[in-house]
Amino acid sequence: MSVEPGTAPCTVGGLIGVVHLPGLPGDPRPLAGGFPAARRFANRDADALIEGGVDAIIVENFGSAPFVKGGPSEPLPHHQLAFMAEVVGDLVRRSPIPIGVNCLRNDASAAMGIAAATGASFVRVNVHTGAYVTDQGLIEGRAAETLRYRRSLDAEHVQILADVLVKHARPLGELSVDDAVQDTLARGLADGVIVSGRATGAAVDEDTLAKALSVAGSGRLFIGSGLTPEISLDWAPKLRGAIVGTWLKENGRLSAPVDASRVATFADAVRGRWYPEEAA
DSSP states (O other): OOOOOSSOOOOOOEEEEEEEOOOOTTSSSOOTTHHHHHHHHHHHHHHHHHHHTOSEEEEEOGGGOSOOOOSTTSOOOHHHHHHHHHHHHHHHHHOSSOEEEEOTTTOHHHHHHHHHHHTOOEEEESOSSSEEEETTEEEEOOHHHHHHHHHHTTOTTSEEEEESSOTTEEESSOOOHHHHHHIIIIITOOSEEEEOOSSTTOOOOHHHHHHHHHHHOGGGEEEOSOOOHHHHHHHGGGOSEEEEOGGGBGGGOTTSOBOHHHHHHHHHHHTTTSOOGGGO
């Protein structure tokens, strides 16, 4: 049985393409050319996503690995946040589709602040509720802080898409998919939940997805990794949307630029098939 979340219907949906920012100055593997080159890199991939027909875009500091935890004890570097705000703000101004932001590894307050200041539509939070052991150490969800910060900024329009049993992590204690989804929506008040495979680009376990669907309902469930045009034909009608990064790049290689023709192939395969917002 699906939960009855305490928030408005999830208005973000469809095919969400990813702009994986490159390494920035100060990162272990910075892109040659500094901030100007990184800006060109981001604009190139964003333009290809828009040309190919995605329904939304999310910007992530993916090239800044290894990531800091995020949050009060280990926040993202100031210059990194400033650059992300610049990229997101530019996309909001020139793009007709919703724009989101994810501050890896888990700086939800930073993402919310960027979204509120730039007019972005949504944020992704890897650990919204619960506690997870990750390659950054122990990360605890800060749902209470994130929701109150959103209200203090008068930014209720910024939707929170939260991972459950997030990739590259394990819950600190035993936690079923059902309980994770229930806690994230009914207690963490997320607007949508994301189910992913075990790693970047990995397919989602179908049994896990089915269990999440039974609790979240179609109007709030997203796939966060491993979706292909072929797989999407079966799952899209049961989902509010999907976040797709790797498949949309040249030859499906994570390190390659976004390929507008592959984006168009994916967008054409799923157009009109997603679970509709008005039914959420």
